[in-house]
Amino acid sequence: MGKLPKFYDSNLLVGTESSDDAAVYRISDDLAMIQTVDFFTPIVDDPYTFGQIAAANALSDVYAMGGEPKLALNIAAFPNCLDPEILGEILRGGADKVMEAGASLAGGHTIQDDEPKYGLCVTGFVNPASMWKNIGAETGDVLILTKPLGTGILSTAVKGEMASEEETAYAASVMATLNRYARDKVADLQIHACTDVTGFGLAGHALEMAKGSGKTLCISLGSLPIMKGALDYASMGFIPAGAYRNREFAGGECEFSWKNHSGESSENFWLEKTRCEAVENETGRSETIINEAELAAREDIVFDPQTSGGLLLSIDSQDADRAISRLSSLSLPCAVIGRVINLQKKHLVFVK
CATH class of the missing domain: 3.30.1330.10 (PurM-like, N-terminal domain)
Known part of the structure; x- marks a missing residue:
């Protein structure tokens, strides 16, 4: 273009x-x-x-x-x-x-x-x-994701004849769910920016929001809603080719905080006081990550290309609790996954 x-x-x-x-x-x-x-x-x-x-x-x-x-x-x-x-x-x-x-x-x-x-x-x-746009996120906004991640990895596992019928059916039901229902729940709230998470994965679409807004998005890997089975298949290497392209596209603007030991970054200040709250996802987990293997799998998840993924909302912090309360009444898991902060060295910062 x-x-x-x-x-x-x-x-x-x-x-x-x-x-x-x-x-x-x-x-x-x-x-x-x-x-x-x-x-x-x-x-x-x-x-x-x-x-x-x-x-x-x-x-x-x-x-x-x-x-x-x-x-x-x-x-x-x-x-x-x-x-x-x-x-x-x-x-x-x-x-x-x-x-x-x-x-x-x-x-x-x-x-x-x-x-x-x-x-x-x-x-x-x-x-x-x-009208919502994918730019306009403001410092202090809360980031909410309205569908679980993992469709690309699960689709790859299906092709490899590894995914169970239950996992396959659930992924299909998530992909076939209209984002209409999530939009309706938050349409009257202060949404400063919005995009749907599709082929460029969470990292790619979040990067477009961050760049266009002139901000850094700080995202907690431990708070991501993830489809059952996706972490296991990611650990087993069922990574779609699109995920590698997404990593090449967005990876240069990503900082993974646990890999930076210089002590120079200040982007974790908000997380030190308050952990990102998460609606319990399909794995039944919302606690901190317990091992390096899961951490690596969650890193793969953020680059996983999604099909008919959820909405990534940058919402005024005063409306965040109300949004989560409403979205939680829907059939799919949603989560607060991070916050918008002032621009740092990278446009995306991922914390545990």
Whole structure:
């Protein structure tokens, strides 16, 4: 994108300059249009479930902007050698998820390709005054993650025929869950920045927020909500290729505090007094990390590419408890994972 010409329009509220989740164009003083497109190859075997996950992933970009999706178009690729009923099931899964979102599906476009691909082009709307962006985080904000991490690692374990049916089904249910429900719970609170955690992993998307906001995000690895089994599979080496690319992309801006013994950093000051609170995650653990192996696995988790991941919220500290209380009523584990602090040497600091 850096080599493409820049487009200047006073009504283009969000374009390519901030690596945000979707484009936003102002129609009037109190109405703006959100547009996004996303599609990918199957990550589960069941066609209907794949359709649901792909649709939820595409719709998520609108929710990450604080908006409401209204119109969707299918975008699909499908091999001639496969049964057309498989494509029908994929499209049915997507249609059901669009209906759950309260939007309308109005057609789309399909091409022939060597492997299946599916997703949506989504149009939504938002009041510009209440629009969320992935920049604007303020010092003192609390960071909340609304879904557990680990979908990339679990998907890799599935391909390696290691993941159990229970773990596979749970991961699919997490990915198919709309971020609509999390957005609805916090829409009236003071959200200073928001993004959804998808292909660039927690570290990659957090880095975009930190850079765009001119801040450092301090994140507690021990407070991350993580899917059951993901830590074990990470320790066993089931790391997707995307995680290595994400580490290459974001790793240079990451400081892992336990590796720095110089005593020069001050970014842990907030954690020395108060541990990050965490809603009990799927592993049933919210205590401090107990061994180096788990610490290394959690480090891998922050670079793990997510599919239809949760929202990363930078919320005013006065609203954090209220947000967690509301989000905890949903079916998925969420957690306070850190705080926003003044800019340090690195944009991301990870503590135990």
